[in-house]
Amino acid sequence: MQELTAQLREKAKELLDAKTVDLVIGYGPTGDNGEMTAVFARKPEDVEKLGLNGQCFRNLAVYLNKPEVRKQGKPAIVVKGCDRRALNVLIRERRLAREDLHIIGVNCDGVGEPLMGKCKFCSVHNPEECDDVLGDQIEMPAEDGQFDDVGEMEQLSGDERWKFWSEKLGECIRCYACRQVCPMCYCKRCVVEKNIPQWVETSPHLRGNLSWNVIRAFHLTGRCIGCGECERVCPMAIPIGLINKKLTKLVKEEFQFAAGMTDDEKGPFSTFDLDIDTDKGIL
């Protein structure tokens, strides 16, 4: 890891010195506990703030949506395999152009201690199509059972599921941290902020909470790359990632689609396929 940090600093310095990019978005330790947060290196001397270790949870792709970051010029961004998928989705949705980005991929063998759940099932340890890649190739087969937790939930009866979700979602305080941290939630005006008519009730009450969490997940159908940031930042520890995961599973089974694998794919709702779509369940 020490070695990777040195490599990253060297690379960032090289890019900033040559003015290939105006800004390097990476990770760096901050605060008393050295938590790895986003670091924006604008000058060659800033690169000393950059770092890499097994605690780089964040999906930095979210910053590429922010106008205040965009106006600073061409960015270089440090991505893990999962974050690279997020970039693919942003590129296919025309939020970004590939040529306006310098991508520094990091081969990642999982983050967290113990390993985060998503990392066990990860199939993209080595990010593809990057301008630079740091670290050695990682051979780490994905474990089976990615959707076991979704399956368990599906086994329950409808009333049990309702009980589970009404308890969990009842705790939501509507801080919208899940939205803010999500690289795909880039609408300038989110549906919860539309108030003529008021689509989603804004007070932290189960009725609005249910609508919010359902519609948030639905808007990410076929777009969510499963970085799990929404769940990680949730201050009430609501397993909202599970709803997204259910939709990921459904999209995989029904439409044979996984988000963010290439940057010219079409999302499941922006296309249709007469060969596989059926009238199942339609009167």
Added chain:
Amino acid sequence: MESTQQVESTSAAPEEWSPSIVAFLCNWCSYAGADLAGMSRFKYPANIRIVKVPCSGKVDPMFVLKAFESGADLVLVSGCHPGDCHYATGNYHARRKLPTFRTLLEFVGIDPRRFQISWVSAAEGAKWAKMVADITELAEELGPFEYFDRLSDKRKNRQCRN
């Protein structure tokens, strides 16, 4: 406090419950189909409230949630048969989007039968009448949709329903 009790005690015996159904019909096929049912004097239950939309592909899942929040016991979305869409592909998109949304509702514990999707063409007045009778019967069988209702006091305020 006293006065509210008085109001409750003096109000008439609770109305007999009958289901509210909200239907989003596409302008070109299903709405015309429902029109045809009327012109042909087919009888069907009057529990259904129709909202005309340009296309079944226009139906945002938010409409469905909002209908449930406002006290619907069952929501129906109806459009043209595949291949007949006035806008060529709207119902193909609906056919992906809406069943996915139904699965999502089911996942959070809402009975998927409360959200129905159908294809009714402008010539299918008889199908429309029969389907509305069927889903009204289904809604009666499922009973009042209390999940959302329990969360609000709207049911109390809806004195004049049906």
